[in-house]
Amino acid sequence: MASRPTGRPATIYDVAALANLSIATVSRVLQGTGPVSEKARARVDQAAYELNYVPLRAARSLAVQRHEAHGLVLPDLAGPFYGDLLMGYERWAAEHGQSVIITVTQGMDYRRNLRELASRVDGIVVHGNALERTAVQDLRRAKVPVVLIAHPPVTGCDSVRSESATSAERLTTRLLDHGRSRLLFVGDPASSYDVSERYAGFSRALSSRELPAPEPERVPLTEQAGAALATKLLQATTRPDGLVCANDELALAALKILRTGGLAVPDDIVVTGWDDVMAARYVSPGLTTVRQPMAELGGLAAQRLHERITGERARARNDVLATQLVLRDSCGTRPGETQTPRNG
Amino acid sequence: MASRPTGRPATIYDVAALANLSIATVSRVLQGTGPVSEKARARVDQAAYELNYVPLRAARSLAVQRHEAHGLVLPDLAGPFYGDLLMGYERWAAEHGQSVIITVTQGMDYRRNLRELASRVDGIVVHGNALERTAVQDLRRAKVPVVLIAHPPVTGCDSVRSESATSAERLTTRLLDHGRSRLLFVGDPASSYDVSERYAGFSRALSSRELPAPEPERVPLTEQAGAALATKLLQATTRPDGLVCANDELALAALKILRTGGLAVPDDIVVTGWDDVMAARYVSPGLTTVRQPMAELGGLAAQRLHERITGERARARNDVLATQLVLRDSCGTRPGETQTPRNG
DNA sequence: CTGTTAGCGCATTCAT
DNA sequence: ATGAATGCGCTAACAG
Numbered sequence: 001m002a003s004r005p006t007g008r009p010a011t012i013y014d015v016a017a018l019a020n021l022s023i024a025t026v027s028r029v030l031q032g033t034g035p036v037s038e039k040a041r042a043r044v045d046q047a048a049y050e051l052n053y054v055p056l057r058a059a060r061s062l063a064v065q066r067h068e069a070h071g072l073v074l075p076d077l078a079g080p081f082y083g084d085l086l087m088g089y090e091r092w093a094a095e096h097g098q099s100v101i102i103t104v105t106q107g108m109d110y111r112r113n114l115r116e117l118a119s120r121v122d123g124i125v126v127h128g129n130a131l132e133r134t135a136v137q138d139l140r141r142a143k144v145p146v147v148l149i150a151h152p153p154v155t156g157c158d159s160v161r162s163e164s165a166t167s168a169e170r171l172t173t174r175l176l177d178h179g180r181s182r183l184l185f186v187g188d189p190a191s192s193y194d195v196s197e198r199y200a201g202f203s204r205a206l207s208s209r210e211l212p213a214p215e216p217e218r219v220p221l222t223e224q225a226g227a228a229l230a231t232k233l234l235q236a237t238t239r240p241d242g243l244v245c246a247n248d249e250l251a252l253a254a255l256k257i258l259r260t261g262g263l264a265v266p267d268d269i270v271v272t273g274w275d276d277v278m279a280a281r282y283v284s285p286g287l288t289t290v291r292q293p294m295a296e297l298g299g300l301a302a303q304r305l306h307e308r309i310t311g312e313r314a315r316a317r318n319d320v321l322a323t324q325l326v327l328r329d330s331c332g333t334r335p336g337e338t339q340t341p342r343n344g
Numbered sequence: 345m346a347s348r349p350t351g352r353p354a355t356i357y358d359v360a361a362l363a364n365l366s367i368a369t370v371s372r373v374l375q376g377t378g379p380v381s382e383k384a385r386a387r388v389d390q391a392a393y394e395l396n397y398v399p400l401r402a403a404r405s406l407a408v409q410r411h412e413a414h415g416l417v418l419p420d421l422a423g424p425f426y427g428d429l430l431m432g433y434e435r436w437a438a439e440h441g442q443s444v445i446i447t448v449t450q451g452m453d454y455r456r457n458l459r460e461l462a463s464r465v466d467g468i469v470v471h472g473n474a475l476e477r478t479a480v481q482d483l484r485r486a487k488v489p490v491v492l493i494a495h496p497p498v499t500g501c502d503s504v505r506s507e508s509a510t511s512a513e514r515l516t517t518r519l520l521d522h523g524r525s526r527l528l529f530v531g532d533p534a535s536s537y538d539v540s541e542r543y544a545g546f547s548r549a550l551s552s553r554e555l556p557a558p559e560p561e562r563v564p565l566t567e568q569a570g571a572a573l574a575t576k577l578l579q580a581t582t583r584p585d586g587l588v589c590a591n592d593e594l595a596l597a598a599l600k601i602l603r604t605g606g607l608a609v610p611d612d613i614v615v616t617g618w619d620d621v622m623a624a625r626y627v628s629p630g631l632t633t634v635r636q637p638m639a640e641l642g643g644l645a646a647q648r649l650h651e652r653i654t655g656e657r658a659r660a661r662n663d664v665l666a667t668q669l670v671l672r673d674s675c676g677t678r679p680g681e682t683q684t685p686r687n688g
Numbered sequence: 689c690t691g692t693t694a695g696c697g698c699a700t701t702c703a704t
Numbered sequence: 705a706t707g708a709a710t711g712c713g714c715t716a717a718c719a720g
Contacts, residue, residue, distance in 0.1 A: 077428070077430055080427075116401075283626045
């Protein structure tokens with residue numbers, strides 16, 4: 001029965017007027033702060049309901065000096081993992097009353113937008129592949145709470161990532177155990193921290209056997225690059241008997257070209273990837289790969305940022321989440337002992 | 345040389361003080377509004393730079409009565425398409441100075457969050473699969489500008505979707521042309537507007553040939569459902585010679601099970617999907633499917649919402665973007681018509 | 689328990 | 705061309 005004065009949304013004054021109370025009481029009721037009589041509470045609730053009142057966030061933010069929002073900076077959203085990451089993040093944030101404002105850098109001029117972003121959130125989570133180091137420094141100098149994802153540790157800065165080196169080492173060792181001797185790492189370690197870690201693990205496995213670690217094949221982590229490399233290998237006189245690829249895109253593309261070219265996988269050559277994209281379980285042979293807990297990574301990042309914003313933790317933490325080796329036929333070493341791949 | 349008073353970020357007052365000018369002039373310079381002398385402009389720019397000043401968004405929003413932010417409500421982010429959609433959206437938004445606040449519903453209690461969201465953005469874009477109709481009505485009653493994605497038209501409401509019925513009809517007709525006669529539509533038309541349209545197109549193609557349109561197989565659009573259905577079909581005495589699946593997940597899972605069960609695709613049975621996920625081009629045979637312009641869809645939705653917010657267009661528009669049929673071997677009708685045998 | 693009041697930081701009249 | 709003053713809507717002292 002409320003006669004909303006106009007099309008404009010109701011303010012706290014409208015509610016107060018309708019309830020015959022002061023805005024202070026209205027605020028107390030709605031925020032659940034301070035002592036309020038039952039009668040007052042009922043009147044306010046009723047009035048707010050009738051007016052369909054929701055506090056304007058900008059005003060509230062200005063008053064409480066907090067946005068209750070997180071900024072999330074991602075390099076991309078094309079693959080499946082960033083989507084999962086974002087989902088995990090958003091879920092945690094929603095459960096804790098935080099909005100998430102997303103930014104995709106994608107070779108844009110993010111520097112400017114970043115300052116902008118910082119002025120409407122309480123803190124920012126940055127994926128390591130999304131920004132250059134200096135941009136992160138800018139943020140920190142501006143005292144903006146920052147949490148890094150998949151980024152080399154920065155002093156005094158929280159970070160969250162999934163384990164790479166040890167998994168890569170285990171994977172590589174497994175290939176060696178099964179008789180492979182000329183392995184090639186595919187993907188440029190310089191393209192991201194994670195990839196550099198994967199190459200490090202790869203190298204470590206070889207060193208443990210006192211084998212020389214070959215230079216990585218420094219290509220971008222794309223299907224195109226994988227196909228090109230495979231084409232090159234097909235024409236070579238001497239070729240590796242195993243490709244440890246930095247991600248599934250590379251591996252899938254290479255796998256396809258190699259087989260088209262007449263090589264048998266895994267008999268002539270084994271191929272492994274990273275990420276466990278959907279296609280990995282639909283190609284044949286199934287692609288051996290490593291699964292990262294992307295959603296948990298996102299949720300954890302959100303939590304860490306929140307802790308830092310609220311100041312409930314002083315020391316920086318660097319979390320590392322475990323990954324899972326997913327063995328399929330492309331590596332020629334189906335498990336007798338390890339976990340079985342889950343199929344659709 | 346600026347002595348920032350404290351760790352707190354600089355305000356417009358700090359800038360004004362450092363520049364020896366009033367906050368009004370500072371605001372004029374920074375917003376580019378109103379006449380300002382060259383000298384003043386230079387002093388302000390210098391001061392703002394030294395103080396690393398960025399206007400606080402909450403304060404600005406409160407003053408200008410606008411958030412310069414969009415809300416985007418998606419059902420999910422798992423598949424590849426929502427990621428692309430979001431990317432297209434964010435790109436447009438960033439180019440036009442709008443932030444995007446994302447919400448993933450995923451069977452959550454979004455009703456409450458939705459009102460929250462509405463109080464910190466200028467308008468909301470909702471994916472049809474994300475919300476019930478009543479929730480959208482709530483928003484409209486609250487005068488919140490709303491744009492729908494992949495949702496049946498609502499009076500007075502902008503909407504954006506990609507074409508479904510005609511593509512489905514063309515695809516189905518193609519299968520019929522190549523001798524298929526017992527087609528089955530897989531996927532519940534009730535699960536989304538798009539799927540209902542796809543089934544409508546499927547039915548139309550059959551009707552055009554004066555064939556009865558069989559009831560759809562009303563299953564969810566998941567890999568699990570696809571696998572289950574295929575398993576069922578393998579055991580049936582009489583089975584369809586073609587599956588028109590509502591999405592790629594269904595199709596891929598079905599394809600895999602059918603082949604595992606000894607059926608030849610496309611010879612014994614053809615299979616088609618929808619969305620063109622990455623796996624579609626890595627399975628063998630390659631999956632025939634339909635590609636939607638997800639990124640453009642996102643960008644267009646952002647634009648439409650912006651137009652509605654700024655009020656530069658009164659009448660509602662309902663845009664329909666064209667899709668693209670992607671022919672691969674799983675439907676047995678390659679463009680060149682040459683059905684090349686695959687290697688084992 | 690409730691009301692009055694003073695900001696929060698910024699854009700914007702209205703004077704000058 | 706510039707400055708002083710007002711208000712955006714809300715929260716949080718501070719009085720009563």
